Amino acid sequence: MRPLARPRAEVPQALHFVRLAQGSPGQWVALPGGTLRVLGLAGKTDGAGERGWLLCLHGEVLLDFPDGNFVRLRPGEGYASTGPWEAVPTRAGSVLLLVAGG
Secondary structure (H helix, E strand, C coil), rough: CCCCCCCCCCCCCCHHHHHHHCCCCCCCCCCCCCCCEEECCCCCCCCCCCCCEEEECCCEEEEECCCCCEEEEEECCCECCCCCEEEEEECCCCCEEEEEEC
C-alpha cells in the first residue's frame, strides 16, 4: 500500500533587488517587512534625510558629503551614513540599498 501523497507547500518567490529598483528609477522602493529600501539611480539623488547603511548592489555610486569629502561604492561595498549626502551614479544601472537606522 502506498502512502498518500501530501500536497507540497508553495515555494516563496525571491525578490531581485536590482531589477526591483531599476523598475522605478529615481524612486525609493520599500521592501516588505522591514527597513530596507532600494533605489535605482537616475541621476543625482539628495539623501539629506536618509540615515543608515548604504550598500551598492549594482554599478558604482559616488556619495558626496557637504564637507567636501566623498566615498566611492562598488558592488558589495557599503557605508554607514550619519549625516546628509548626495548619491551620483558613475555607471549606468547603479542601485543602492538603504538599511535605515540611526
